[in-house]
Amino acid sequence: MPNSKSVVILGAGAWGTTLAKLAAINGNQVHLWSRQEPLEKILENNNPQIILSAISMKGVRDVASIVQSFPLAPQTIFVTATKGLEPHTTYTPSQIWQAAFPNHPVVVLSGPNLSQEIAQDLPSATVVASKNANAAQSVQLVFSSHRFRVYTNPDPVGVELGGTLKNVIAIAAGICDGLHLGTNAKAALVTRGLTEMVRIGKNLGAITETFYGLSGLGDLLATCNSPLSRNYQVGYQLANGKMLEEVLASLPGTAEGVNTCRVLMEIAKQRSIPIPITEQVYQLLAGQVTPRVALDKLMLRNIKPEFDDFPREQMW
Ligand SMILES: NC(=O)C1=CN([C@@H]2O[C@H](COP(=O)(O)OP(=O)(O)OC[C@H]3O[C@@H](n4cnc5c(N)ncnc54)[C@H](O)[C@@H]3O)[C@@H](O)[C@H]2O)C=CC1
Numbered sequence: 001m002p003n004s005k006s007v008v009i010l011g012a013g014a015w016g017t018t019l020a021k022l023a024a025i026n027g028n029q030v031h032l033w034s035r036q037e038p039l040e041k042i043l044e045n046n047n048p049q050i051i052l053s054a055i056s057m058k059g060v061r062d063v064a065s066i067v068q069s070f071p072l073a074p075q076t077i078f079v080t081a082t083k084g085l086e087p088h089t090t091y092t093p094s095q096i097w098q099a100a101f102p103n104h105p106v107v108v109l110s111g112p113n114l115s116q117e118i119a120q121d122l123p124s125a126t127v128v129a130s131k132n133a134n135a136a137q138s139v140q141l142v143f144s145s146h147r148f149r150v151y152t153n154p155d156p157v158g159v160e161l162g163g164t165l166k167n168v169i170a171i172a173a174g175i176c177d178g179l180h181l182g183t184n185a186k187a188a189l190v191t192r193g194l195t196e197m198v199r200i201g202k203n204l205g206a207i208t209e210t211f212y213g214l215s216g217l218g219d220l221l222a223t224c225n226s227p228l229s230r231n232y233q234v235g236y237q238l239a240n241g242k243m244l245e246e247v248l249a250s251l252p253g254t255a256e257g258v259n260t261c262r263v264l265m266e267i268a269k270q271r272s273i274p275i276p277i278t279e280q281v282y283q284l285l286a287g288q289v290t291p292r293v294a295l296d297k298l299m300l301r302n303i304k305p306e307f308d309d310f311p312r313e314q315m316w
């Protein structure tokens with residue numbers, strides 16, 4: 001194929017394996033790395049034009065520093081598909097990759113992408129976001145197919161935070177369904193969850209509109225409504241009386257929302273951002289409240305206007 005690229009995918013978990021298949025069906029030369037193999041052979045023998053990381057958050061910094069020890073062509077594009085935040089530094093995965101490779105373009109890939117559905121060849125859409133438009137377009141071509149529609153976006157922070165923050169709301173949605181609180185409650189939770197995501201995102205430099213797109217609202221709807229979501233499963237099973245350790249041990253893969261929730265609480269405290277839903281999820285994960293008490297605490301907060309910053313001319 002004339003536009004065929006050499007693509008190295010780091011992380012042979014559920015998402016890395018699925019993304020490798022998507023790139024391969026377009027005729028790209030794809031090399032999937034799992035941590036059981038030496039990385040050296042794959043990076044040195046294949047001269048990658050694109051390196052995509054689908055490593056879970058806890059491994060991103062270590063893997064980025066291993067990759068740093070190999071010579072790469074200056075135009076090699078890094079793509080990050082991880083949805084998490086680093087404890088203590090509060091860095092996003094793309095910030096870690098960009099700091100490790102300051103002269104390389106970094107692209108964020110995120111959207112409503114439950115990997116099991118994509119692996120079954122069901123249709124899906126995603127977003128590739130970067131400050132470097134050419135890099136985003138190259139990645140768009142690598143993954144676009146009749147089953148996977150890829151949009152570009154110039155707001156990598158917003159796209160990355162959408163995919164990351166919705167995981168916490170998905171835990172709350174699982175709790176809501178596990179307690180059988182009904183459709184009204186779920187709609188209220190997801191909508192107020194989106195408000196919370198926008199509030200944090202704006203504070204961290206994201207563009208508000210991005211949260212109303214595929215990587216924000218889109219991913220929120222997918223993850224809050226599907227038992228395939230590991231984050232949703234965490235909430236659902238906690239609501240059914242299981243212990244967190246027990247739930248995490250039985251999950252197929254990583255539920256990033258558990259750690260993300262802790263990091264978000266640090267960010268919210270430092271920056272005085274009100275995030276009541278995240279706070280209740282945090283207390284529940286820490287064993288400080290039961291699901292029913294968390295619900296009451298949310299419902300009985302001080303009553304207030306719906307929007308923080310309604311346009312002045314529209315106010316009473
Ligand atoms: N599965 C899905 O539907 C989707 C997952 N994601 C995100 O992609 C990331 C990975 O998710 P999954 O593939 O589902 O998880 P997974 O648990 O199936 O795979 C995680 C991968 O990371 C690797 N890894 C973890 N720590 C490592 C370390 N210290 N060094 C080297 N490798 C390490 C594991 O070996 C494994 O290959 C997560 O951040 C997740 O939120 C994003 C979109 C969809």
Ligand SMILES: O=C(CO)COP(=O)(O)O
Binds near residue numbers: 083167170256
């Ligand atoms: O991010 C995802 C779908 O877009 C996957 O969700 P989970 O990590 O909750 O399974």
